[in-house]
Amino acid sequence: MGGVLILGIETATAQVSVAIGGHEGVLGLFEVCRGRRHAETLIPAIEFVCRQAEIDLDEISAVAVDVGPGLVTGMRVGLAAGKAIAQARRVPMIGISSLDLLAFPLRHGGRPVAAIIDARKGEVFWACYLPVPGGVQRISEPAVGSIDDLVADLMARGNDMLFVGDGALRYREQLAEWLRGDFAEQFLAHPSSAPLVQLAHAKALREEWVNPWEIQPLYLRAPDAEINWSTRRTAAGTGGA
Amino acid sequence: MTMSADAAPTASVGSSKVVLVDSSTVVLGIETSCDETAAALVMGGDDVLSSVVSTQVDLHAQYGGVVPEIASRAHLELLNPIIARAIVEAGVPEQRIDAVACTVGPGLIGALLVGVSAAKALALVWDVPFIGVNHHEAHLYSAFLEDPTLEFPLVALIVSGGHTMLIEMQGHGRYRLLGRTIDDAAGEAFDKVARFLDLGYPGGPAIDRVALHGDPEAIRFPRAMLHDGLDFSFSGVKTSVINHVRKHPDVSAADVAASFQAAVVDVLVAKARRAADQVGAKGLVLGGGVAANSLLREQFLAACVDDGRHGFLPSRAMCTDNAAMIASAGWHRLRSDGPTPLDAGAVPNLRLDFLP
Numbered sequence: 207m208g209g210v211l212i213l214g215i216e217t218a219t220a221q222v223s224v225a226i227g228g229h230e231g232v233l234g235l236f237e238v239c240r241g242r243r244h245a246e247t248l249i250p251a252i253e254f255v256c257r258q259a260e261i262d263l264d265e266i267s268a269v270a271v272d273v274g275p276g277l278v279t280g281m282r283v284g285l286a287a288g289k290a291i292a293q294a295r296r297v298p299m300i301g302i303s304s305l306d307l308l309a310f311p312l313r314h315g316g317r318p319v320a321a322i323i324d325a326r327k328g329e330v331f332w333a334c335y336l337p338v339p340g341g342v343q344r345i346s347e348p349a350v351g352s353i354d355d356l357v358a359d360l361m362a363r364g365n366d367m368l369f370v371g372d373g374a375l376r377y378r379e380q381l382a383e384w385l386r387g388d389f390a391e392q393f394l395a396h397p398s399s400a401p402l403v404q405l406a407h408a409k410a411l412r413e414e415w416v417n418p419w420e421i422q423p424l425y426l427r428a429p430d431a432e433i434n435w436s437t438r439r440t441a442a443g444t445g446g447a
Numbered sequence: 448m449t450m451s452a453d454a455a456p457t458a459s460v461g462s463s464k465v466v467l468v469d470s471s472t473v474v475l476g477i478e479t480s481c482d483e484t485a486a487a488l489v490m491g492g493d494d495v496l497s498s499v500v501s502t503q504v505d506l507h508a509q510y511g512g513v514v515p516e517i518a519s520r521a522h523l524e525l526l527n528p529i530i531a532r533a534i535v536e537a538g539v540p541e542q543r544i545d546a547v548a549c550t551v552g553p554g555l556i557g558a559l560l561v562g563v564s565a566a567k568a569l570a571l572v573w574d575v576p577f578i579g580v581n582h583h584e585a586h587l588y589s590a591f592l593e594d595p596t597l598e599f600p601l602v603a604l605i606v607s608g609g610h611t612m613l614i615e616m617q618g619h620g621r622y623r624l625l626g627r628t629i630d631d632a633a634g635e636a637f638d639k640v641a642r643f644l645d646l647g648y649p650g651g652p653a654i655d656r657v658a659l660h661g662d663p664e665a666i667r668f669p670r671a672m673l674h675d676g677l678d679f680s681f682s683g684v685k686t687s688v689i690n691h692v693r694k695h696p697d698v699s700a701a702d703v704a705a706s707f708q709a710a711v712v713d714v715l716v717a718k719a720r721r722a723a724d725q726v727g728a729k730g731l732v733l734g735g736g737v738a739a740n741s742l743l744r745e746q747f748l749a750a751c752v753d754d755g756r757h758g759f760l761p762s763r764a765m766c767t768d769n770a771a772m773i774a775s776a777g778w779h780r781l782r783s784d785g786p787t788p789l790d791a792g793a794v795p796n797l798r799l800d801f802l803p
C-alpha cells in the first residue's frame with residue numbers, strides 16, 4: 207500500500223471509534239456507542255479494523271487522536287493507547303479537537319455550526335464554526351460553561367445555526383427555546399474517527415505532526431482537587447509511607 | 448526463545464504466536480494504579496534488568512492526599528518517557544520483550560486506565576501477550592525479587608495506606624487470608640495522625656522522622672485486639688491520640704508520634720508472629736508502603752531472629768509501588784494462567800483470590 211496511512215483513534219465521548227485510511231479515503235471504520243467500555247473495546251477494535259482492512263500496524267505512517275475536550279476518562283484511554291502505538295512504531299502523531307470533528311461533516315450545510323459536547327455536571331464544551339471552501343473554520347475558542355453561558359454566547363452571534371453534538375441533543379429544549387437553528391442527525395452527535403482520519407491525512411501531507419510525547423490533551427477544566435477518600439481506600443496507595 | 452528442560456507451560460497469543468515462559472522470558476511491567484508512574488524490565492521472573500519509578504508525591508502534597516484527576520493527567524504525560532527509559536536502561540532491544548504486564552487493579556480508575564490502555568496497545572503492536580496483574584499479588588512477589596531463596600509456606604504482612612493484611616502464601620498464586628483490618632488501614636492511621644499533629648504528608652515518613660526524637664513509652668496508647676485473633680483495628684488508637692492531644696495540648700509531638708508508632712508496630716509484629724506460628728510458616732515477609740517504617744523493620748526482624756524464622760525485609764525502593772514487582776508477578780501469572788484477553792479493563796476494587 208503506497209502513500210500515507212493514518213490510524214485514527216477517537217474516544218472523547220461515549221463513543222469508541224477507530225478508522226484507518228489515507229489518500230483513498232477511509233478504508234476501515236469501527237464504531238460502538240455503549241458508554242463506559244472504552245478501555246475494554248479500543249484495542250480489540252484497532253486489531254479488528256486493521257485485520258479486516260488488511261493493513262498491518264507496521265504500515266501506518268501516523269496515529270491521529272482526538273485530544274478533546276471531552277470526558278476525561280475515555281479520552282485518556284485513546285490518548286494513552288495512541289501514544290503507545292506511535293512510540294512503539296516510531297511514527298508521529300496528529301491531535302485534532304473533538305469539536306472540529308463534530309463540525310467538519312456539516313461543512314456543506316451553508317450555515318454556521320455550533321459544536322456542543324456534554325461535559326456532565328450541568329456543563330458543556332462548545333465552539334462555533336463557519337463553512338469555508340474545503341472545510342470549516344473555527345471562529346471561537348473552545349469553551350466550557352453552563353447552558354446559560356452557551357445560550358448567551360450563541361445569542362450574541364445572532365445567526366441561524368446548525369447545532370451538533372451530544373450536548374446539543376441533551377439540551378435541545380433549552381437551545382430551541384432561545385435560539386434559531388436546526389439540529390444535526392443523532393448519528394453525527396459523537397465525534398467520529400472517519401473525519402479524524404480525513405483531517406489528519408491532510409495535515410500529514412503538510413507534515414503538521416508532533417512527537418508522541420508532545421501531544422497535548424485539551425482538558426479546558428482544572429483538575430477537581432477534591433480528595434476522594436473512599437476511592438483512595440481501595441487504592442493500594444503508599445500513603446502510609 | 449530457548450526451550451527449557453522442564454517443559455514450561457505455553458501461552459498462546461491470539462492465533463499467531465506461542466510463547467514459552469522460562470528463565471529467558473523478558474516481561475515489561477507497567478504500574479500506574481496510584482501516584483507512582485513506573486516501568487521495568489524483568490527477565491525470568493526475578494532478574495531485574497531495569498526499574499524506573501517517577502513519584503508524583505510533590506504534585507499531591509499540597510492537598511494532603513492523592514488527587515485522582517491530577518494523578519491521571521500526570522500518568523498520561525509521564526508514562527511514555529518512563530517506558531522508553533526502562534527499555535534503554537535494560538540494555539536489551541525492544542524485540543526482546545516477550546510480554547507486557549500491567550496493574551489492572553486495585554487502584555484509582557482513571558490512573559489504572561492510562562497504564563492498561565498503553566500496555567495493551569504495546570502488546571498489540573509487538574504481537575506479544577498482555578498480562579493483567581493484581582497490585583496486591585505484585586507486592587507479594589516483590590519479596591521473591593530480592594530474595595529468591597524464600598520457601599513456602601510463607602506469611603506476608605502487607606501494610607500500606609490502603610491495606611493491612613496477613614496472608615499465607617502456600618505456593619505461587621495460592622493465598623489464604625489470615626487477618627485484615629476491620630476499620631482503618633495502618634497507613635491511613637499514620638496519615639491521619641500525622642495530619643492531626645501537623646507533621647505533613649505523606650504521614651508514614653513524617654511520623655517515622657519525628658518519632659526518632661520522642662519517647663515511645665511516654666504515653667501508653669491502646670493495643671487494640673492484641674490478644675484477639677489475627678484481625679486488626681486502628682481507628683481506636685487514632686482516636687485516643689486525638690483525645691490525648693486535646694486533653695494535654697502541651698504534650699511533645701515527638702512523644703505522641705513515638706508512642707503512637709510503638710502501639711501500631713507492637714500489634715503488627717505480634718499478630719504476624721502468631722500467624723506464622725499458626726500455619727508453620729518457614730518465612731515471614733513484610734510488604735507495602737508502611738514496610739519502610741524504621742521501627743517496624745527493626746522489630747519485625749528481631750521477632751524473626753527470636754523465632755528462628757527466615758525473615759524478609761524489602762529494600763525501601765521495593766516497599767513503595769514499582770513496576771519490577773508487576774513484571775515479576777506477570778511472569779508467574781503468564782506461566783500459570785496464560786495471557787489476559789485484550790478486551791480486559793481496569794478493576795478499581797480488584798481483590799486477591801483467596802483459597803477458602
Ligand SMILES: [Zn+2]
Nearest residue numbers: 442443607768
Ligand atoms: Zn502498592
